[in-house]
Amino acid sequence: xxxxxxxxxxxxMHRSFHQDREQVVAKAAEHGVAxxxxxxxxLRSSIEAATYAGSYNGQMYATAGxxxxxxxxxxxxxxxxxxxxxxxxxxxxxxECGLDYNRDFSPRDVQxxxxxxxIELALELDMPLFLHEREAFRDFKAMLKEHEVRHAVVHCxxxxxxxxxxxxxxxxxxxxxxxxxxxxxGRHLRELVxxxxxxxxxxxxxxxxxxxxxxxxxxxxxxxEPAFLPHILKTVAQCMGKPDDEVAKAATETTKAFFRI
Numbered sequence: 407x408x409x410x411x412x413x414x415x416x417x418x419m420h421r422s423f424h425q426d427r428e429q430v431v432a433k434a435a436e437h438g439v440a441x442x443x444x445x446x447x448x449l450r451s452s453i454e455a456a457t458y459a460g461s462y463n464g465q466m467y468a469t470a471g472x473x474x475x476x477x478x479x480x481x482x483x484x485x486x487x488x489x490x491x492x493x494x495x496x497x498x499x500x501x502e503c504g505l506d507y508n509r510d511f512s513p514r515d516v517q518x519x520x521x522x523x524x525i526e527l528a529l530e531l532d533m534p535l536f537l538h539e540r541e542a543f544r545d546f547k548a549m550l551k552e553h554e555v556r557h558a559v560v561h562c563x564x565x566x567x568x569x570x571x572x573x574x575x576x577x578x579x580x581x582x583x584x585x586x587x588x589x590x591x592g593r594h595l596r597e598l599v600x601x602x603x604x605x606x607x608x609x610x611x612x613x614x615x616x617x618x619x620x621x622x623x624x625x626x627x628x629x630x631e632p633a634f635l636p637h638i639l640k641t642v643a644q645c646m647g648k649p650d651d652e653v654a655k656a657a658t659e660t661t662k663a664f665f666r667i
């Protein structure tokens with residue numbers, strides 16, 4: 407693969423990377439992953455991600471937001487602190503934010519309250535949204551439509567064809583992870599990825615989670631890494647019936663344009 411690629415979703419501040427974070431970044435670069443966008447999931451991880459990304463001077467970026475699991479921890483200072491983080495040049499999106507009715511780690515009304523406030527912040531700052539949705543499509547779609555959101559990526563899309571078509575109709579971008587490499591749960595994605603226009607498709611690992619199930623050499627401990635992004639890209643390209651380099655080039659161009667990097 408000649409074209410460098412960008413991992414739009416890496417939980418690099420996760421505890422599983424504490425011992426070898428720099429080596430993980432170096433290994434990713436060796437495998438053609440030119441840039442990483444670190445995911446912020448609460449205030450603490452957003453601050454850590456922004457600080458760490460800032461030390462890589464243009465090679466690494468971050469998002470700043472509160473995941474629906476952590477919505478219950480939000481306070482009156484949350485949005486002000488996210489606004490401060492968003493002013494840093496390496497912070498390129500608001501999120502990960504959204505709704506998760508699968509686990510309900512935060513009450514649903516609390517999830518909706520803080521999702522709405524993060525949508526409003528992104529619109530205020532003219533920044534893209536990095537979105538999470540699980541078993542909450544109806545409310546999720548309704549809230550985004552109510553706020554007339556257009557500049558957003560649905561991170562780790564694993565949904566149905568009607569859901570995908572709805573997101574595309576709303577102008578959203580779609581993030582595809584190693585879920586597509588799972589012959590059990592990801593089989594439907596192999597068909598759906600074909601209808602995503604190149605200018606709307608981005609790729610991600612969601613490391614250390616969602617390790618591609620079909621990798622021949624399993625990583626120690628099962629930890630996913632950004633260095634495995636080329637494996638995901640290859641699967642996406644095969645499903646689309648296109649050369650790896652063509653998909654890599656398009657995904658990179660799409661990512662740069664979306665995040666303005």
